[in-house]
Amino acid sequence: MLLFDTRFVSKMWTEKYRPAYLNEVAGHEEVKDELKGYIRLGNPPHLLFCGPPGVGKTSIAVAFARDLLGDAFDYNFLELNASDERGIDTVKTKIKNFCRTMSLCGGLKIILLDEADYITDDAQAALRRLMEKYPKTRFILTANSEDKIMNAIKSRCRCIGLKELDEYDITDRLKQICEKEGMDGKISYVDLIEIAEECKGDLRNAINTLQGLCMRIQQ
Numbered sequence: 735m736l737l738f739d740t741r742f743v744s745k746m747w748t749e750k751y752r753p754a755y756l757n758e759v760a761g762h763e764e765v766k767d768e769l770k771g772y773i774r775l776g777n778p779p780h781l782l783f784c785g786p787p788g789v790g791k792t793s794i795a796v797a798f799a800r801d802l803l804g805d806a807f808d809y810n811f812l813e814l815n816a817s818d819e820r821g822i823d824t825v826k827t828k829i830k831n832f833c834r835t836m837s838l839c840g841g842l843k844i845i846l847l848d849e850a851d852y853i854t855d856d857a858q859a860a861l862r863r864l865m866e867k868y869p870k871t872r873f874i875l876t877a878n879s880e881d882k883i884m885n886a887i888k889s890r891c892r893c894i895g896l897k898e899l900d901e902y903d904i905t906d907r908l909k910q911i912c913e914k915e916g917m918d919g920k921i922s923y924v925d926l927i928e929i930a931e932e933c934k935g936d937l938r939n940a941i942n943t944l945q946g947l948c949m950r951i952q953q
Contacts, residue, residue: 751914752796756770756801765896772802781875781891784896785897788933795848806841810837812828834868858883858886866890904940909926
């Protein structure tokens with residue numbers, strides 16, 4: 735009932751309100767606690783985040799990398815969307831070149847491969863070899879399902895499943911956005927609950943729906 739088409743929205747709130755740090759990520763408390771433990775130790779494993787669309791796989795991966803790398807984030811972090819750059823050429827050029835360059839301050843480097851379940855088998859095999867060859871680089875992969883990730887890669891990663899967000903976490907995040915956009919007096923809490931219920935754990939869809947509703951109210 736409250737779902738709207740936001741394909742033509744110029745400034746998407748999903749990007750505007752993407753969390754920068756782990757403390758800003760909605761829900762997933764146990765996962766965040768585990769990741770903070772890796773940050774304290776300073777020596778995280780390779781990570782594979784799996785879960786349905788819209789639950790925050792990419793957001794939590796980027797936030798973790800930023801918290802871990804600190805001031806070196808802009809230089810020691812590389813993000814690639816594997817659904818666009820999924821072949822072996824990308825592994826042999828962009829990823830390998832990034833692995834070979836010297837890390838700023840001598841610390842770790844992180845490569846995020848978003849939607850890694852789209853990577854071809856040959857590229858996954860090449861990726862596995864890079865994971866072994868460059869101990870100062872950590873790989874973070876995200877996937878809707880781990881079934882398409884080869885076992886040789888999964889065995890080298892800490893696999894973390896992200897579940898659908900509960901309605902309370904989604905409603906709370908929508909309320910925060912409404913307050914920041916000056917819409918808290920124009921959209922009721924009941925509307926926010928209804929959006930959360932209809933989006934069934936998909937925070938990205940919920941935020942897009944809220945933005946569409948706000949646009950209609952402001953017209």
